[in-house]
Amino acid sequence: MSVRHAGVPDVQWSDWTWQMRNRIRDVGALAHWIDPTDDERRAIEALADRFHFVITPYYAGLMDPGDPECPIRRQVVPRLAELHDAYGVADPLDEVAHSPVKNVIRVYPDRIAFCVNNECALYCRFCLRKRMVGDDEWSMKKRELEEGLAWIRRTPQIRDVLLTGGDPLVFSDERLDWLLAELRAIRHVEIVRLGSRLPVTLPFRVTDALCRVLEKHHPIWLNTHFNHPRELTPEAAAACDRLLRAGVPVGNQSVLLRGINDDRQTMKALCEGLVRMRVRPYYCYQAQLLEGTAHFRVPIEEGVALFRWMRGRTSGFAIPLYVLDTPHGKVPLTHAYVRGREGDAVVVETCDGRTWRERNPRAAED
């Protein structure tokens, strides 16, 4: 089903610049879409100077007006629970300490995350980069982008550059074209990846003109961020289809969120819906110990059990790798299927829970 428009004419509704100009930023505007609860109203006020409250009309159209537990609503509308988080910190991955120059995050020898833009179309309550997104101090002036590019130019180990933010697709086509051309001109940069939530939150941004810019600079890969099957709309599917036709492989990185996608059927429906759109589930992140997000966290054991349950019950490529990000890189959180060795055999657990002994003689020693 297409997203409801609330009477906005199609030409405006499907114009991404109209969507950006008409974003919801206060309770009054939100009340056109849903009936905000007392908790939501008070949270919008109490959190106003802590983290941005901004929603695109398109994404607001996905919210259930009568259900405060709506999985779309909970991702973007503040709740008082954000004020009660005993363990969350601002920068759990210590990204600032891993930045050789502003907004270049290097954890691995061969690849970086380059936060080229601090803005997003909307702001997710569980955002890992809460400390910086939407904050002017972290915006990137052209000179600062050039400093990042200069660092990449003089660091020949970097073969993979992930443009992230914020959201790099909030940039104009011209700025993106310039940035991609600069990266392409660096001999050792083999691939460029984009991390963007716009196919989910503002799919009209993926215009034919944008796709023509991207395909000039291949190999370009893109990972987006769907968290719930309700986000898999015809509009979002069309945006992913345009990217795929332009030769950009599209992957998905979700976050495991309590009450949003942590039950088995919801996660399975999300992943199967993604592969129907030819989007490959790549990672599902454990929610970090990030300030104001205690109400979203799922114990790691439950996450491991969820993805263990999926194995064998759906297409292998519909199952993302469940990971924990750490200051030292991403750690796969998987069930231990390899149980150990018994003589000449290795004992494994099959996906239906049986024990299997695979003859596996040790290499002959000579």
Ligand SMILES: *Cc1c(COP(=O)(O)O)cnc(C)c1O
């Ligand atoms: C996630 C991440 C990458 C990319 O990691 P892959 O596992 O290759 O997808 C690179 N740099 C940083 C800092 C990251 O957080």
Ligand code: SF4
């Ligand atoms: S779109 Fe991504 S970077 Fe932007 S607020 Fe949401 S999670 Fe954070």
